[in-house]
Amino acid sequence: MPETHMEIRWPDQSTESCYxxxxxxxxYLQAGKDYPLAEFVERCDQALNEASERVRKKYGYACSAASDQNEHIKRQAAKQPAGQVNVLRIHS
Structure with missing residues (x-):
């Protein structure tokens, strides 16, 4: 499976690389696009769960890194002020 990274800017203007x-x-997400915080979290949840299931189908086990990343995004989002998340870049 080709791993992918995305660079994001949170509403508080901090940036982060996600896996x-x-x-x-x-x-689920496009580079250069802004998403309302709740929508960003929901899209990441759907995408990372689907990614983990793809790993399960191929290797027989879920991807714990995808689950960890998903939980990290949810924790970070809970600390953010209301606003938009900007997806700066998506790359392999």
Whole structure:
């Protein structure tokens, strides 16, 4: 599976690199686009769960890194002020 990274800017203007074990993240988020915080979290949840299931189908076990990243995004989002998350870049 080709792992993918995305660079994001949170509403508080901090930036972060996030991980996906699959390119499926690109089906849920677009580079250069802003997402309301709650929508960003929901899209990441869907994408990372799907990515983990792809790993399960291929290797027989879920991807713990995808689950960890998903939980990290949710924790970080809970600390953010209301606003937009900007997806700066998605790359392999």
């Amino acid at each position: 996906s074990p699959s390119t499926v993240i690109g089906e």
